[in-house]
Structure formats: C-alpha cells, structure tokens
Amino acid sequence: MSDRQRLILEAAVRVIAQSGVRGLRVEKLAAEAGVSTALIYYHFEDRAGLMRRTLGFVNERADRYTEEARAIGEDPRAQLELLLLLELQDTPVVRENSAAWGELRASAVFDRDLREPLRSSTREWADELADMIRQAQAAGLAAAEAEPTDAAERLTALVEGLSERWLSDSISLERARELLKGAVAAELGRR
Numbered sequence: 001m002s003d004r005q006r007l008i009l010e011a012a013v014r015v016i017a018q019s020g021v022r023g024l025r026v027e028k029l030a031a032e033a034g035v036s037t038a039l040i041y042y043h044f045e046d047r048a049g050l051m052r053r054t055l056g057f058v059n060e061r062a063d064r065y066t067e068e069a070r071a072i073g074e075d076p077r078a079q080l081e082l083l084l085l086l087e088l089q090d091t092p093v094v095r096e097n098s099a100a101w102g103e104l105r106a107s108a109v110f111d112r113d114l115r116e117p118l119r120s121s122t123r124e125w126a127d128e129l130a131d132m133i134r135q136a137q138a139a140g141l142a143a144a145e146a147e148p149t150d151a152a153e154r155l156t157a158l159v160e161g162l163s164e165r166w167l168s169d170s171i172s173l174e175r176a177r178e179l180l181k182g183a184v185a186a187e188l189g190r191r
Contacts (some may be wrong), residue, residue, distance in 0.1 A: 002043075004035065004043065005043050005053075007033050007034075007035070008033045008035060008039075008040055008043060008044070008050075009027065009053060009054055009057040010030040010033075010057075011029055011033035011139060012024065012029055012033075012050060012054040012057070012149075013054060013057065013058060013061075013096055013097065013100045014032060014096060015028060015029055015032055015101075015102050016054065016100040016104065016177050017095075017096045017097075017099035017100040017103065019106070020103045020106075021051070021103050021104060021106075021107035021111070021114075021180075022107070024047075024050075026040055026047065029166065030051075047093075048113045050103070050161065051111075051114060052113070052114075052117050054100070054104075055104055055114070055118065055121065055156070056117070058100050058101055058104070059090065061093060062097055062101075062135050065086060065089070065091070065093060065094060065097075066083050066086040066087065067085055068082070068086070069082040069083035069112070071082070075136075075139075075141065076096065076130075076132045076133075076135035076136040076139060076141065077136040077139075077141040077142055077184075077188060077191075078133040079132055080133065080136065080184065080188075081130055081180075081181065081184045083128075083129070083132070084129075084155060084159050084180055084184065085177055085180060085181070087159050087163060088159070088162060088163060088166060088173060088176050088177050088180065090173055096136050098164075098167055099167055100161040101160070101163075102163065102164050102167070104118065105118060105160070122156065123163050125156050126149070126152040126153050126156050127152070128152075129148075129151075129152035129156060130148040130149045130151070130152040131148075131156060133146060133148035133151055133187075133188065134148050136188060141188075141191075142188035142189060143188060143189030146187055146188055146189065149186070151187040154183070154187065155180075155183060155184065155187060158179075158180065158183050159180065162176040162179060163176070164182060
C-alpha cells in the first residue's frame with residue numbers, strides 16, 4: 001500500500017468514525033486527507049471500492065494493536081482473553097477503529113455491498129477465537145462442553161456491543177472490560 005493510499009484510508013476511518021458511512025463524501029474525505037478527489041478515485045475506483053478497502057484497513061489496524069495477544073504463546077485461554085480485551089482500550093486508534101467498525105456494520109443493514117466483506121471479516125475473527133478455544137480445551141484450560149464456534153460468536157458480538165456502550169459513555173471502560181472477563185469465564189469455565 002502506498003503512503004497516499006494509507007493517508008486516504010486513515011482519513012476515511014476518521015470521517016466514518018465521526019460522521020458515519022453516510023457522512024463519508026468523497027469531497028469531505030479529500031479535504032480531510034489533503035488530496036484531490038481525482039486521486040481518491042484513481043486509487044479506489046468508486047465509493048464502494050473505497051468502503052471495502054476501508055473495512056480491510058480497519059481490520060489490519062486491529063490486527064496490529066492485538067498483535068501482542070498472538071505473541072504470548074503457551075496459554076491459549078489467556079491469549080484469547082487478551083485479544084478480546086485489546087479491543088477495549090482507550091487509545092485514539094482503538095476508539096477510532098471501534099467507532100468506524102460500528103458505523104460500517106450499521107450501514108451494512110442498508111448497503112448490500114458492505115454485507116459480504118463484513119460477514120467475511122466477522123467470520124475470520126470468530127474462527128480465530130474458536131481455534132483458540134479448541135486449543136484451550138486441548139490444554140485443559142477450558143471446559144470441554146463449551147462449543148467453540150458458538151462461544152466465539154457470542155464473545156465477538158459481546159465485544160462489539162460493549163465497545164458501542166463504552167464509546168457512547170453508557171458504561172465505563174473498566175466496566176466493559178470487567179463484563180468481558182466475566183463472559184470469558186462463563187463461556188470457557190472458571191479457572
């Protein structure tokens with residue numbers, strides 16, 4: 001990805017996080033990124049292409065800030081919990097990413113072009129967690145009766161909901177993290 005493309009995608013995430021998908025106008029994005037509208041169309045063809053690439057960029061950023069969870073190694077249960085908790089951090093990138101993800105998901109209700117990329121991203125995230133749950137079960141760190149795919153889907157949905165509540169100040173970050181830890185314990189069994 002070129003520096004210009006990265007600059008445009010960072011600006012797109014900011015605009016979506018602040019104004020929603022419907023508020024993302026190419027002219028507004030060009031002003032935010034400090035580039036011409038022609039350059040945006042050159043790199044992304046059309047608004048739908050821009051939206052798909054922005055969703056991919058949000059996922060790449062999430063992979064970077066959750067990277068430390070994948071590196072902790074031996075304990076898949078601790079890895080899974082940390083991976084989820086890293087989605088609830090009070091940092092500009094996480095706040096922006098979470099807000100943009102919520103806006104993209106909400107817009108997919110009305111925008112069919114967003115549905116498949118969102119479905120695919122959600123499935124990849126849930127599959128990664130389901131694999132961690134299976135590893136935790138194999139290591140005796142999670143209840144054998146926990147169904148990994150179902151638990152992973154419930155946990156990812158919970159993270160999205162807690163993120164929205166936290167970002168809207170309906171609950172505190174500490175409370176969101178506490179509830180998430182409790183859900184991991186409920187899904188996988190207490191340690």
